[in-house]
Amino acid sequence: MRIKSLLVTLAALGCLTTASAQVKTSEVLNHYGDLVYANYSDALSGAQALQKAVNDFVAAPSDAGLQAARKAWLDAREWYGQTEAFRFYGGPIDGKNGPEGQINAWPMDEAYVDSVDGKAGAGIINNRKLGISKKSLAALNEKDGEENIATGWHAIEFLLWGQDLDANGPGKRAYTDFVDGQAPNADRRRQYLKVVTDLLVDDIGSVTKAWAPKARNYRANFVRNQANLTKMISAIGILTRGELAGERIEVALDSQSQEDEHSCFADNTHRDVVANAVGIRNVWRGEYKRADGSTLTGPSLRDLVNAKDAAVASKVDGQMDATVKAAEAVPAPFDQAILKGNANRPKVEAVVSALKTQATGLVEAAGVLGIKRLNTALPE
């Protein structure tokens, strides 16, 4: 019974004839598990480095401490951004009860968390009646509306940078916002920053654990089921078209509004785009450059496609490189580059165009693997 259903799956994926001579689907899935785990491990290390910088900063706030925390945030985002290629199939990150909304929700209404220009008493921090604990912040996150974001990367970003009111640079919050006597509720701001960072580390830690090797976890089941190849490719398809090209760039190009910018306080959206594009290419090629400089390689989607249609594999490969290159060409700040008349707007449009081409390529590649009707269009 089990063997029969496996054969049916393999036949559906169109792998029966090529599997023995070339790379096997099971090997591709196993290597995917390794790659996902390595990427989340690096994202976790980055978050832990941020946690250390934040702890140092809140213990004795200083400008140097704030700068160090900001740098740690920016460094960590490079690794987390690549993990978004593992979303969109209800896995550990965004399945039922997955922590994605707690880790990376945006855009946020800053006034939900802290004071903003013109609203001095706003936010959870300035409401001394509200407790600040991992549990209370998790409960307040997205309460009464999806912009009411209390946790995750972007809440931390807002606390470290403050509102971005400068067209040419990021937010300019002073470290004195965290010093008693120099800003109202500085004690609560310090506590908030510490707690929200601790929660981020916990959440990324839980996802990392779900992908750990040799454990009874999500990964163990995932790599066993050959049909999950569809999830692998569908995930990068959706990140390519629906999420990155559509939700994150085309919406921003249309509205020309900072509120549609992913990392608006730190002016780091241009790097978010690159990290997503690299993350997609990682999955396609089964290749991941780790934080320690080493490179993880192994059997990949590309290998599977290549065995059946080398021309399509090579074409999609080129599309992935073109997208990363186009993304790297967009300069900060993204909120200026999206404005009509800005000299950099065509560079942002070029990323969309590259992603659209890539989406078409991925649908074709999926077709080569026998996956019909690959939908790359799910927006959030």
Added chain:
Amino acid sequence: MIRPSHKAQLLALLATLLISTGGATLASLAQSTSAAFDPAEALPGGDTTIPDDGVNAFSMPAANLSVDRQTPFFIGNSFFKKNWVESPASTTGRDGLGPHFITRSCAGCHALDGRGAPPKTRNGQSIEQPVGLLLRLSIPGDGGKDGIVAEPTYGGQLDNFAVTGVRPEAKVSIRYKEVRGRFADGTPYSLRAPTYRITQPAYGPLHPQVQVSPRVGPQVIGLGLLEAIREEDILANATRQEAEAQGISGRPNRVWDTPSQQWMLGRFGWKANVATIAHQTAAAFNGDIGITSSLFHNEECMPSQADCIARQRQEAEWRAKSKAREASPHDIDDRTLANVVFYTRTLAVPARRNPQDATVLRGKGLFNDAGCASCHTPKYVTGDLAGLPELSKQTIFPYTDLLLHDMGEGLADGRPDFQADGREWRTPPLWGLGLVPTVNSHSFFLHDGRARNLMEAVLWHGGEAEASKQKVLKFDKAERAALIKFLESL
């Protein structure tokens, strides 16, 4: 080969089996026709059908929408999902909420592009304000191009939320009473009959002749395909029903369409009180969220609502001063509105899950036998929809005639809307029905979500559908299960 003695034994065994499993069951199953499978029905949205059956099953664009053509879908999605905020705000693209409103975004009532639910209850009493359910208000009279005469103090719709400094119009309280009954085989069932009460009215008492119609937001899938059905095919349903002479007499609604400034056939809304998705979208922005557009310029502040009017004036002043608003004098500009309309039109219908299953096909046969398909008309080939070749000439299976029917006293809201009288409702499409629990984690159906599951929804049918319901009441357990399994496969 069976020898005679064995044959006798076998017959005896069969007879025992018939008795022990309930002879009536097996006998009636043998009688009821199992409908044939039409290969096209596996893809109820034709080429637009998407294969997803998970939590995002209502959120995908038409499968045949090219990568390039998806852009307005994504932009529209963003404005459908994200909350509108009070003005003035730094989020200049999405301010203008209220003064009165029911929800902050389209997704507030259509979560995941799906179906709204009535409020939670304890001991038959609602314990929270409804979100995916609104109350329409009117008083008797000729509504002309509005279709209804608005309640003079509160308007055409009760807004149970408001921006800072403005009072919500009122609160809604619902009390449910269990109404018990039995199937012909003795199996008991219970339906919950709601009574709606408007409490804490902020602007004085309601008109003594007020008419109240509760309505939940349905799943938003396949609307462009319904818009693409040719008018003559809808009108032909009425002619066919008359010829069938089974007591079914669907009537078209004729409604005023604001975008095209003409009287048209009504297709959308629980009373077919809206003709086009463009009108529906702009009217919902205006009535439900308090967002003005070039189609509906005014917030619904009634003459006696001084705080609402003052706030509206203040908003206009802010807007006049705001640079960001130079492009459009309204809360939502035409381009953005067009994107949301595009989005709403192209949300795809998911594929049937197990349309060839034997029980599903038996359920389909029973659905036909009971006469359900007369109004829940299964199949159409769409006409041409301007600008949307993807939705044109598609073979679709929405299971609706888009006509009005008298549904009996139990469901009557007593509130006419254009040509629809107080007992009539439009046949709702059934596609996607089985995925509501997956997407929205509930199974509340009918216009106000009173039915707690599909069978309760069937049993609420009365009026023109009374004879069909009586047939269902005579179904035995296996037949009832087959009917539900068929509905869940849609």
